[in-house]
Every structure is written in structure tokens, then in C-alpha cells.
Amino acid sequence: MARQQSRYICQACGAAHLRWEGQCRTCGAWNTLVETLVREPDHKGRTAGAGTGPGAGQVPQSLAGLREAEPVRTPTGISELDRVLGGGLVPGSVVLLGGEPGIGKSTLLLQAAAGLTATAGEVLYASGEESAGQVRLRAGRLGLLDGTVGERIRVVAENEVGRITALTREGRPGVLVVDSIQSVTVDELEGPAGSVGQVRESALRLMELAKGDGIAVIVVGHVTKDGSLAGPKTLEHLVDVVLSLDGERTATLRLLRATKNRFGSTEEVGVFEMAERGLAEVADPGRAFLAGADEHAPGSVVGATLEGTRPLLVEVQGLVAPGAYGSPRRTASGIDTNRLALLIAVLGRRAGVGLGSHDVYANLAGGLDLADPGLDLPLALALTSSLRDKPVAPDLIAIGEVGLLGELRPVPGLERRLREAARLGFKKAIVPKSRRGDVPEVKGMEVVAVSNLREAIVHALASNPG
Numbered sequence: 125m126a127r128q129q130s131r132y133i134c135q136a137c138g139a140a141h142l143r144w145e146g147q148c149r150t151c152g153a154w155n156t157l158v159e160t161l162v163r164e165p166d167h168k169g170r171t172a173g174a175g176t177g178p179g180a181g182q183v184p185q186s187l188a189g190l191r192e193a194e195p196v197r198t199p200t201g202i203s204e205l206d207r208v209l210g211g212g213l214v215p216g217s218v219v220l221l222g223g224e225p226g227i228g229k230s231t232l233l234l235q236a237a238a239g240l241t242a243t244a245g246e247v248l249y250a251s252g253e254e255s256a257g258q259v260r261l262r263a264g265r266l267g268l269l270d271g272t273v274g275e276r277i278r279v280v281a282e283n284e285v286g287r288i289t290a291l292t293r294e295g296r297p298g299v300l301v302v303d304s305i306q307s308v309t310v311d312e313l314e315g316p317a318g319s320v321g322q323v324r325e326s327a328l329r330l331m332e333l334a335k336g337d338g339i340a341v342i343v344v345g346h347v348t349k350d351g352s353l354a355g356p357k358t359l360e361h362l363v364d365v366v367l368s369l370d371g372e373r374t375a376t377l378r379l380l381r382a383t384k385n386r387f388g389s390t391e392e393v394g395v396f397e398m399a400e401r402g403l404a405e406v407a408d409p410g411r412a413f414l415a416g417a418d419e420h421a422p423g424s425v426v427g428a429t430l431e432g433t434r435p436l437l438v439e440v441q442g443l444v445a446p447g448a449y450g451s452p453r454r455t456a457s458g459i460d461t462n463r464l465a466l467l468i469a470v471l472g473r474r475a476g477v478g479l480g481s482h483d484v485y486a487n488l489a490g491g492l493d494l495a496d497p498g499l500d501l502p503l504a505l506a507l508t509s510s511l512r513d514k515p516v517a518p519d520l521i522a523i524g525e526v527g528l529l530g531e532l533r534p535v536p537g538l539e540r541r542l543r544e545a546a547r548l549g550f551k552k553a554i555v556p557k558s559r560r561g562d563v564p565e566v567k568g569m570e571v572v573a574v575s576n577l578r579e580a581i582v583h584a585l586a587s588n589p590g
């Protein structure tokens with residue numbers, strides 16, 4: 125077979141070049157050339173305009189006349205993963221699992237592969253990053269070598285996509301895992317593994333395999349904290365499901381979210397804990413993110429957030445210390461630094477809590493990273509508590525967004541958050557006053573609705589003798 129040719133196509137104007145260059149000579153744009161395979165148009169048996177999409181060659185039908193297509197789902201045996209997938213893996217679909225290097229993607233997929241051997245038959249694990257021996261070593265650590273599981277997961281250390289797809293068509297596994305998309309290449313392109321052209325073409329071939337042969341394909345993509353490694357982001361629109369595994373590498377908790385899901389909701393979140401033997405499910409994550417100190421120190425306030433439909437309680441920590449020289453430090457982990465700066469300003473101007481010359485540190489326990497404005501109030505209270513060196517009551521939680529005038533704004537799902545807190549033994553809650561002035565009733569919990577930060581501080585800190 126004649127070797128297919130690749131061209132460098134400008135992503136801005138579409139001009140084709142023979143060699144990579146930093147600037148497109150046609151339109152002048154910089155860094156827009158991506159290596160692409162030139163496909164010979166296939167004229168046989170295809171009418172003009174038939175296309176290659178999922179409905180290629182079909183005539184339009186009325187919406188009401190269409191058959192309902194409820195996808196079949198294959199459970200992975202990991203219920204937190206199934207929950208995020210929307211019930212299980214759909215045959216013929218392509219799932220992209222993104223996350224930072226070392227966060228636990230390979231671990232999760234090897235565990236899922238083990239579960240899938242019970243429901244989907246054989247699983248082919250194509251590893252482009254680790255040798256087969258290394259995969260075996262991990263499987264041993266995860267306790268997956270025994271019995272049928274060890275037999276039914278096939279491992280191949282291969283990074284050429286053509287051979288991976290050929291092996292898949294030959295062995296006909298139910299599921300193919302490719303770890304990772306940045307480590308595989310197609311022979312016809314000359315760019316290095318991980319370049320946009322290679323990543324895109326590899327993904328296209330894996331999609332063809334999935335759609336054509338009805339095999340579910342799970343692809344790993346490494347993503348860096350500040351956005352992406354160019355590659356995986358460009359795949360998000362192609363694949364059916366995009367999952368991301370997040371967490372602090374130094375902490376043990378991991379959150380699995382779906383940022384896109386053609387077969388389910390993107391509201392669900394799965395919670396795992398990295399343990400000795402791989403990722404363990406945290407089925408009741410309500411209190412997973414509480415630091416759990418016995419004594420309640422000043423500077424710690426518990427908030428309640430919503431991850432999708434799941435309420436989670438998180439401990440918000442603040443530390444305030446007199447600043448030395450120059451501009452004071454503001455350091456936040458898990459919280460947006462701009463949000464922290466804003467709260468410091470509002471505390472100073474609207475609540476009489478002057479932190480202007482102090483060093484301020486803020487942190488969410490458990491390595492969470494959240495953008496929920498409902499955590500404003502617990503953070504503001506934590507900073508105040510640290511400044512005054514006065515702890516809040518250990519059974520108190522606070523929920524609310526803080527506005528620029530120091531006013532408290534309602535947050536969505538307040539009752540759901542409060543019920544979870546009550547279930548976990550919290551007795552008192554400080555919440556924003558609703559527009560209608562009604563206070564949610566939660567069994568076993570005293571709910572105090574306040575309209576501004578100043579009142580909230582009085583309730584949280586004055587009522588406590590500590």
C-alpha cells in the first residue's frame with residue numbers, strides 16, 4: 125500500500141504546507157500548522173454528500189416516528205464510576221479520562237477493567253506509557269491477578285494506533301483501554317507522540333473502531349493544572365464522554381466529574397480515596413472533606429457545598445498573622461485568590477474586621493478546589509475567628525455568598541445542604557435571609573437567617589464562650 129501523505133494544515137485559513145513552519149505563509153498566523161493526513165476521497169458506492177456521520181446515507185424521518193434509542197449500559201462494577209457515567213459504559217462509545225499526571229487515572233482504569241471483565245467480557249489494555257511488566261506490577265498491588273480477572277484482562281505495551289486497532293479487531297474484546305492518547309502515534313504522521321496532529325488522528329482512528337465495531341473505548345489524556353497539554357482539549361468535542369479526575373496529589377481524596385456526557389447527566393460526581401490498594405470508593409462523602417480535628421481551633425469553619433446534586437461538607441480554614449514589611453501575603457489553596465482578596469476588602473469596609481496589614485492564608489481541607497460562592501461566608505467567618513483567636517462552635521455550619529456591600533445572598537439548594545449537615549450532627553446553621561424572609565425548617569437544627577456579614581459574625585463568634 126502506498127504510504128499516505130501528511131500535510132501541515134493551517135488551522136486558521138486551511139492552507140496546506142509540505143513542512144512544518146512557525147508561521148503560515150498564506151495568512152500569516154503563528155503556530156497554527158497541524159500535521160494532518162491527506163485522505164483520498166472514497167468514491168465507491170457513495171452518493172454525493174452522503175457523508176460519514178452517524179446517520180450517513182439515511183433519509184430524514186419525523187422526530188415522533190423515530191425509534192427510541194435507550195443505550196445499553198455495561199456496569200464497570202465501581203459504583204462511583206458508574207454513577208458519573210450515567211449507569212455504566214455504553215458499547216460503541218468513546219470515553220476520555222483526563223487528569224493530571226500521577227492523579228490515579230491508570231489505577232482507576234485498571235480497577236474498572238477488572239470490573240468490566242464480569243460484564244463486558246475481555247478487556248484489552250493498551251499501554252503506551254508503561255511496560256506490560258509495570259502494568260502487571262500495579263495489578264498485583266491492586267489484587268487483580270487472581271482468577272478470571274487476571275485471565276480476561278489482556279495487556280499490550282504498544283503505541284502504534286494501527287496495531288492497537290488491529291489487535292482489537294482480532295481479539296474482539298468488549299472494551300479497549302488506551303493509556304494514554306499522548307503516548308500513541310499513527311505511523312503515517314511524522315510528528316512526535318503528543319503533538320496535536322498525532323493526538324487528533326489517533327483519536328479519530330479509535331473513534332472509527334468504537335463506532336464501527338461497537339467496542340467501548342476508554343482513552344486516558346494527561347491534563348496539566350493550567351489548562352491542558354494542547355492535545356486532550358482538542359478531543360473533547362469528538363468523544364462521547366469526558367471525565368476528569370481531580371484532587372491534590374499530596375492528599376488522598378479524588379473527585380471524578382463528567383464535564384460532558386452524551387448518555388447521562390454531568391451533575392453527578394464520584395468520590396474516591398487513594399489507598400494502599402488503589403482507589404477506594406467513598407460512598408458517603410458528606411464528611412470526607414472535614415479535617416476532623418478533635419478540638420476546634422480558631423480559624424476553622426465548616427461550610428456546605430453542592431457538587432452536582434450531592435451535598436458535601438467542607439472545612440474552610442483561615443490563618444491571619446501580622447504582616448512584616450511591604451505588601452502582605454495572600455495565599456489560597458482550593459479557593460480563588462481574587463475571591464479571598466474581595467472578602468478581605470469587604471470584611472474591612474463593611475464588618476469592621478481589618479485585615480489590610482495582615483498576612484492571610486486560606487485553605488479547603490482535603491485538597492478540594494471549589495468555586496462555590498456559598499463558601500464565602502464560612503471563609504469570612506474563619507478569617508475573623510483567626511484574627512480574634514476565638515473558635516466557632518464545633519457543631520456550627522455557615523452557608524452564604526457575600527456581596528460587595530457585606531450583604532448575604534441566597535445560594536441554590538440551601539435545604540439540601542442543611543439536611544446533610546443535620547444528618548452529620550451539626551446543630552446550628554447561619555444562612556442568608558431569603559427574599560421572602562422564610563427560614564428553612566430542618567429537623568434537629570437551629571437555622572439562623574441573617575442579612576449581612578456583621579450579623580453573621582455576631583452569631584458565630586459572640587454566642588460561643590470559647
Ligand code: TYD
Nearest residue numbers: 225226227228229230231398399400401402
Ligand atoms: P497512576 O494511576 O499511575 O496515575 P496516572 O495514571 O493518573 O498518572 O497513580 C499513581 C499514583 O497513585 C502514585 O503516586 C502511587 C499512587 N498509588 C497508590 O497510592 N496506591 C495504589 O494502590 C496505586 C496503584 C497507586
Ligand code: MG
Nearest residue numbers: 229230253303
Ligand atoms: Mg498512568
